[in-house]
Amino acid sequence: MTTKNIETFLDPQYLEEILGSFSKATGLHIEAVNRKGETLAILGNKERNDFCQYVRSNLKSEKKCLASYKEAILEASKWNEPYFFRCHAGMIIWAVPIIFNNVFLGSIICGQVLLWKPDEFFLRELKKSNSKYLDVKTLEQKVKALPISSPEQSQAAADMLFVVVNHLVKRNIHTLEEETAYHQKRLQIKTDLENRKKHHTNAEFIDYGKYLKKERRFLSYIRLGDKTRAENCLKDLLTDLLTKTAGERTTLKVRVLELASLSSRAAVEGGADPERAMAILKDFNTEIDNIERVEEFFVKVHKVISTFLEGIFNLADKKHLSLVTNARNFIIENYYKPLTLKATADYLFISPSHLSRLFRIELDCTFNDYLTRVRVEKAVELLKKPEYSVAQVSKAIGFKNQSYFAEIFRKYIGVTPLIYKNSLF
Structure with missing residues (x-):
């Protein structure tokens, strides 16, 4: 992602779907804001309450709102957790940061509530901070209709919102990883097709x-x-x-x-x-x-x-991954030889008993089981070639006894090598 900002990072439709539902469930106002504190979207169709709309109706007062948002979201980004603050008009709001790869993109703002009924002290502070720009009587009238949320309710809502926002971030990281994979695959397809045209x-x-x-x-x-x-x-x-x-x-x-x-x-x-x-x-x-x-x-x-x-091959112990992989590759490359557990163990510089234990524990089969499986797969390939007889195939894949080969082949494939070969031609 070359441009690291909230607008390019979050899917607007999914943002509205998830946080819109959160707003409807809690009855809380929710906004997505950028790093400057500017509102990008109001989610859940729950507009700002009458009080906040009136406060923002004055340009200078609105600038104070923006400054409150900007300061709060920067604090939230420092701690990477919900940050509660009181705006210049006395409203309680909390900010949940959106951080991707240690880059702060913006925040989800929620709240616009009071924690208690407005008292004389609250009204006095409200008048002091807003009388220059707004009509105090109108403010006092509108503040009476503000929702009251207890500290416990507000904290619970903030914690829940933090979980939801983290889900959104992880989802978008996954989406970006998929898009990167698609881009790389697109380039690979183009390269493969061009190589084919050349050769x-x-x-x-x-x-x-x-x-x-x-x-x-x-x-x-x-x-x-x-x-x-x-x-x-x-x-x-x-x-x-x-x-x-x-x-x-x-x-x-x-x-x-x-x-x-x-x-x-x-x-x-x-x-x-x-x-x-x-x-x-x-x-x-x-x-x-x-x-x-x-x-x-x-x-x-x-x-x-x-x-x-x-x-x-669901390897339980990662430290054995290299040994098991090398053993398997050795068998695939040498299946036609009189291969033994000891010869393979010697090649890997480990004891036969340790290699045997690895096959049983990590691959859930014996050494001979896997060797036989490889030989039968190679036999199936060779039997499809008209120039090879059953006896020649048996010898080519490492079986000295043709009858034993027929018995093993039938066990794995369901029919004898001769019946299988005759069914192909």
Whole structure:
């Protein structure tokens, strides 16, 4: 955000919706003011009371109101909490500061009440400070209609308003972060498309068959919890979709929803909690329904797939993250070898028992379970190639015994390798 001010920071419609409701619920007058104390908006359609309107009807008196506001909001900003003050006309008002990244933007002003019924001392002070500009009798008449709020009620209202304003600030920070993400994604999309134009022809991406092959590889990475490769593949898939659909929103939305749905199932197969995965997918489907911009589609689907991947390997102890990640990558790169727990542990310079414990505690599976999962995923890829026989695939992924390979493949996929291969051709 280049211009740090309250006008560009707060969403006027949402401000009115939330603080307008607060005003209606409490019956209190609320204003949004900038750093100079100038009123930007009166919220909740509750105008200033007759007393304040009369005080502000005189230009010099109104300047005093502005000076009171400015002094109060500066004090509120120093302490970052509600600040109570008495304006030059005797009204009790409180200011709640709006602070973003340690920058003071303005305040929400609330109150315009009295804490007690006006007595002789109050009227004497009122006359003393305003008789030069305003008719005292009119002031005394209007002050009788002012609302009375006890100190407890006023403090409770100020505390509640502080919570509401903090919610508004956090919401706008989130909105700004999303807008930054959308901007970065927009630049990335532009760069990807320009690179494709330099190195490829559009005809290369018209065939959905090629897209579906990439999609299967992508889902395989998800099942294995290979976040880096999954994210790189996702980037390529989304650029393919944008090229194929020419940015047409309806078709793009269908494909993105389809990709998210397939990803949720792959995540469950990889070990993510099914109930949580389906709940995340449901929220995603609702969230994406009214999206208009292409970059929003891409940011949202990237976010939800990252969540699925986190669900597969939800590491409880962050200090083990590097070890588990390195072990997983070592298996993915060496699955075709006669890989053992000891060989992997030696590569990581840790004991086999420690590595075994990490797999069980952090990944909720054994070393051999994960190795087998990787081998079966690679077998599925190879069986789709006509030039590979079942025996060749078995050997290529590290199985010495073809019968054992068939047994393991059937356990994971549901059919034998031969039946699976024959169903493809």
